[in-house]
Amino acid sequence: MIEENYKDVLENIRIACEKSNRNFDDVCLITVSKTKPVSDLKEAYNAGSRDFGENKVQELCDKIEKLPDNIFWHMIGHLQRNKVKYIIGKTKLIHSVDSLRLAKEISKESAEKNLVTDILIEVNVAKEDTKYGVLVEDTEDLIRQISVLPGIKIQGLMTIAPFVQNPEENREFFHELKKLSIDIINKHIDNVTMSILSMGMTNDYMVAVEEGATHVRVGTGIFGKRDYNIE
Ligand SMILES: *Cc1c(COP(=O)(O)O)cnc(C)c1O
DSSP, X not given: OHHHHHHHHHHHHHHHHHHTTOOGGXXXXXXXXXXXXXXXXXXXXXXXXXXXXXXXXXXXXXXXHHSOXXXXXXXXXXXXXXXXXXXTTTOSEEEEEOOHHHHHHHHHHHHHTTOOEEEEEEBOTTOOTTSOSBOHHHHHHHHHHXXXXXXXXXXXXXXXXXXXXXXXXXXXXXXXXXXXXXXHHTTOOTTEEEEEEEOOOTTTHXXXXXXXXXXXXXXXXXXOOOOGGGO
């Protein structure tokens, strides 16, 4: 079932790429495995997945131990500063940086280990009160401040769109994140690239791909519904 789902999602990404004249190889499917047991991750791995997304530091570290070491791990959830030290050097990308304080902690821990940690800036495009992320109008400022820190490199932007019935309702938010990334590219800020746009989840990843997502984060669409009660 997981293998079938995984392949279906890839096929849908292929369709969305064709529809928008994009290259399928330019989109990375991140398998969001939070709350799922290691056996499920192994099934996804065997289906071909090499990028996994987790939202809790402890769970991420536990799973890294138990799975093959050719997996790229993505931290996609809100990150507390006191937990940063546990994941530095273990992640391919931290998607959820939305404050200078957090960036400084990542910078400090990375520089101590002589590493450069790749990050994305999480933008609250839809201005939802319940969501983390910096507002569109504050993004450039935050990027400028983070760009001068050692041990950290901004590779792009991430957003979590609202939960909606019709994914078309989120198209404008994906479009706006893409536009913001182009505005930032045009500022030519040192040590900043906008090569990654992480947007789109189970409900709306095809629309996100059509609007330029380079990374989509899909959990339910691969593993089925999450049961938070068994955590
Ligand atoms: C849980 C989660 C996802 C995956 O959500 P699904 O709707 O299950 O695909 C994607 N991104 C983030 C940040 C998440 O926390």
